[in-house]
Amino acid sequence: MISPSLFVTELLNGLTLGVLYLLIAAGLSVIFGMTDIINFAHGALYMLGAYLGLSVIGVTGSFWLALLIAPILVGVVGAVMERLTLHHIYDRDPLYHIILTFGAMLMITEGVKYVWGPQPQQFSTPAILAGTATMEMSMLSISYPIYKLFLIAAGVGVALLVWGLFKFTDFGLIVRAGAQNPGTVRLLGIDVSNYFTLVFALGAALAGAAGVLAAPFLSVSPSMGDSILIVAFIxxxxxxxxxxxxSVVAAILIGLVESLGNLLVPELTGFSVYLLMIAVLLVRPQGLLGEYKVRQASTKVSFDEVIPPVRVTSKTGLAAIAVLMLVPLGIGIVWSSYYVGLLSLIFVWALLALSLDIVMGYMGLLSFGHAAFWGVGAYVTVLTTVHYTDLFPVALLLAAVTCGVIAWGIGALSIRLTGVYFAMITLAFAELFHQIGVTWSEVTGGANGLIMPIPQMFGINLGDTVVFYYLTLAILVGTYALSVRILDSPFGRVVKAIRESERRTASLGYDTNKFKRRAFALSGTIGGIAGSLFAGYQWFVSPETLHWVVSGDAVIAMMLGGMGTLFGPMIGAAVFIGISEGLSAYIPGWRFLLGLFLVLIVMFAPRGIASLPRVISKSTGDARSRLFGDSDEIDIADYEQTAAKEGENE
Amino acid sequence: MTDPLLSLEDVHASYGESHILRGVSMEVSPGEVVSLVGRNGAGKTTTLRSIVGVLEPTRGTVTFDGEDVTHLPDHERVQRGIQYVPEDRQAFPDLTVDENLRMGDLRSGGEGIYTVDEVYDVFPRLRERQSQSASHLSGGEQQMLVIARALVGETELLLLDEPSEGLAPQIVRDVLDVIDRIRDEGVTILLVEQNVHAAMETADRHYVIDRGQIVFEGDTAALEGDREVQEKHLGVGATLDEP
Structure with missing residues (x-):
């Protein structure tokens, strides 16, 4: 039996938690409300706020000054970030905003590590708010930290402040109008673009305030924003x-579900929040109090130029394979076996990026949950080889089938969602698997993970660097060739048609959901193969393989290379892994450079590395035409190209 | 003759690759009500968009009140007194009627023709619906709201894009009455119409546009008498001529 005192204490804990989520989600919600931007840098801005608060306290000794100054500084950082980058690309697909803010997140996190150091720091509670308050009533006897009570009050204050700002001021009126139709606001003589900057700054400042408020209550570390970001999204x-x-209602609800849920149904600890999000998205995708907006539902991945995949049998394809086949021969002469191992890892990631490109680049659905396939593939492989058979290919096959089935299941539930909603539900499913990986420790080994025997097959040691290299290369080439084939088939053409316009495809009589489900299952299968090989690469699996960061990295690798090309994502994976494994050895702040690289790619080469030859030749071409003044001819050539493409599309 | 309030000289404009305006020249003098008539796709809306700055002309100049505004951003042109009421109305659906009107009053610039209070006297229907959200209004009411919103800001020139499009005949009457009332206040109006009869009823002077070029300019009598222009450029057939 739960005593009333325990119940009330848990209720208060739930409220505290909910207010904390509210404080962080408030800024995210404000930014999204006007700009439609999913700000992945929000957790980093929150963390930055905590550190800046720490420094202000260090200088002035006042918590209250920190609470005032740190949010302003974070707001300025947000304004600068918006002005330099997002400001120029609002008309792009939301996906680009995600990548860009992800890059900004890496840069801010590295910047903080550089300035304040990577160790967690202590943030003391101000004296006036230290200690506990006690309450004695007939059946209740509660003592509760004063700071947590203060936090609840502060949360209510912030919520009222933001609400009043939007409801009663001219600023709020313009922002609400701008959220509905920025073009019309301009036609009323108001330069709405400045308001986008202000709103972003406001959202960032709210994140900063949340950071300062949360700091005495949680420890201050560079990674403090990572996990809270996902809860804020939810x-x-x-x-x-x-x-x-x-957002206010949901924050309190989630806080209560988490604390009371743990009290009443302890088995669901860690799952309840994700289950809640999945349930809401399935039953009421627009959210508790939201409206389903088409713009948020559409990740319109439409390309102005089609870059066809390089065929395996083409000269480039054969040459690339030949060069890669020769690489191990150089071991000990040109390079060490470390680099051959690194290439195998790149191949494995290339597979994951390739699998994502099928749903994202070819079908236009942003999956933010491919970590599920990567991780499940790895776990199935390890468990199979530990318990049942030492034949690695059997484990690989089993991993592929399992992930295909899981992908089909997730697809069956969520494939009718699109855009941001689809990204969020896939994220929630992946996080469920992550929780299973962490909590079901009898089977998964919990946070420690599981070690697997060296992969082998009929006496061949697959763990040997060179053998494993050829194995991954063969699987990669085979999968790539097969994917090119499939996407060129009638099935693939329907998939591409869905990307261009699902409605039109459906009106031609295709059951688009069926095609989407199958493409998603195909993608999951390949993701599972990638995960299985990853386990084979490191002979080990841990819940990290299921963490959302893996999904994020896969999206980045895909984008970096150029989605919708199949070969681009593989190049992206090579660059991404090359940078993270290669640079990390030499440059301490390499993640900063990676973030910068992402931002630059989004800003200047949105079709990724695969499009760089065209971007470069186009800009030199432009320079040439300016030089010779024959721009009219170029225009006509462009025009004919476009006309021809439009003809194709009809 | 007084200096024109608005003049377009050889304006070219295009959407991406498709060249819509091919050298449009026209003038509107202060206090005039001028119509721009043409078939679907002739370039009427594009002309308005070039005037207000939603679309930047690729060639030619737009002069407003003696100042070259060709390359000014749209919000700055609006601040100078060009008000544009687009065809698809564009009230803010989630704001109340009152908030919609206040949005018209927030721009920097001179006084409007009406204050928010006065505009309710001109449009009594809007006062009744003051605190309802705009999405609950009928099409005609939304049209009134958007015109009213334009008038609470400084309005030297009102650009109306097919104000009666898609409205029931009785509501069309109301809208035309409102336009008459606004002209009596001395507002200069450039009206875009597909329906030549509606244009002739409202405006004093007319331009006919076809395939991005002005093909006729003259007063109502001249337009009425020019059967060739009507048939060739407006597609007004002999049997459809009289209402």
Whole structure:
């Protein structure tokens, strides 16, 4: 039996937690409400706020000054970030905003590590808020930290402040109008673009305030924003994208579900929040208080130029394979076996990026949950080889089939969602698997993970660097060739048609959901193969393989290379892994450079590395035409190209 | 003759690759009500968009009140007194009627023709619906709201894009009455119409546009008398001529 005192204490804990989520989600919701931007840098801005607060306290000794100054500084950082980057690309697909803010997140996190150092730091509670308050009543006897009570009050204060700002001021009116139709606001003589900057700054400042408020209560570390970011996303989605009131309600609800849920149904600890989000998205995708907006539902991945995949049998394809086949011969002469191992790792990641490109680049659905396939593939492989057979190919096959089935299941539930909603539900499913990996320790080994025997097959040692290299290369080439083939088939043409316009494809009589489900299952299968090989690469699996960061890295590798080309994502994976494994050895702040690289790619070469030859030749071409003044002819050539393409599309 | 309030000289404009305006020249003098008539796709809306700056002309100049505004951003042109009421209305659906009107009053610039209070006297229907969200209004009411919103800001020139499009005949009457009332206040109006009869009823002077070029300019009598222009450029057939 749960005593009333325990119940009330848990209730207060739930409220505290909910207010904490509210504080972080508030800024996210404000930013999304006007700009439709999913700000992945929000957790980093929150963390930055905590560190800046720490420094202000260090200088002035006042918590209250920190609470005032740190948010302003974070707001300025947000304004600068918006002005330099997002400001120029609002008309792009939301996906690019995600990548860009992801890059910004890496840069801010590295910057903080550089300035304040990577160790967690202590942030003391101000004296006036230290200690506990006690309450004695007939059946209740509660003592509760004063700071947590203060936090609840502060959360209510911030929520009222933001609500009042939007409801009663001219600023709020313009922002609400701008959220509905920025073009019309301009036609009323108001330069709405400045308001986008202000709103982003406001959202960032709110994140900063949340950081300072949370700091005495949690420890301050560079990674403090990572896990809370996902909860903040969930809050905003559950509440309804773009609805501030919804975010408030959802934050409190999630806090209560988490604390009371743990009390009443301890088995669901860690799962309840994700289950709540999945349930909301399935039953009411627009969220508790939101409205389903087409713009948020559409990740419109439409390309102005089609870059066809390089065929395996083409000269480039054969040459690339030949060069890669020769690489191990150089061991000990030109390079060490370390680099051959690194190439195998790149091949494995290339497979994951390739699998993502099938759903994202070819079908236009942003999956933010491919970590599920990567991780499940790895776990199935390890468990199979530990318990049942030492034949690695059997484990690989089993991993592929399992992930295909899981992908089909996730697809069956969520494939009718699109855009941001689809990204969020796939994220939630992946996080469920992550929780299983962490908590089901009898089978998965919990956070410690599992070690697997060296992979082998009929006496051949697959763990040997060179053998494993050829194995991954062969699987990669085979999968790539097969994918090119499939996407060129009638099935693939329907998939591509869905990307261009699902409605039109459906009106031609295709059951688009069926095609989407199958393509997603195919993608999951390949993701599972990649995960299985990853386990084979490191002979070990841990819940890290299921963490959302893996999904994020896969999206980045895909984008970096150039989605919708199949070979681009593989190049992206090579660059991404090359940078993270290669540079990390030499440059301490390499993640900063990676972030910068991502930002630059989004800004200047949105079709990724695969499009760089065209971007470069186009700009030199432009320079040439300016030089000779024959721009008219170029225009006509462009025009004919476009006309021809439009003809194709009809 | 007084200096024109608005003049377009050889304006070219295009959307991406498709060249819509091919050298449009026209003038509107202060206090005039001028119509721009043409078939679907002739370039009427594009002309308005070039005037207000939603679309930047690729060639030619737009002069407003003696100042070259060709390359000014749209919000700055609006601040100078060009008000544009687009065809698809564009009230803010989630704001109340009152908030919609206040949005018209927030721009920097001179006084409007009406204050928010006065505009309710001109449009009594809007006062009744003051605190309802704009999405609950009928099409005609939304049209009134958007015109009213334009008038609470400084309005030297009102650009109306097919104000009666898609409205029931009785509501069309109301809208035309409102336009008459606005002209009596001395507002200069450039009206875009597909329906030549509606244009002739409202405006004093007319331009006919076809395939991105002005093919006729003259007063109502001249347009009425020019059967060739009507048939060739407006597709007004002999049997459809009289209402």
């Amino acid at each position: 809050t905003v989605v559950v509440g309804g994208l773009g609805s501030f009131r919804g």
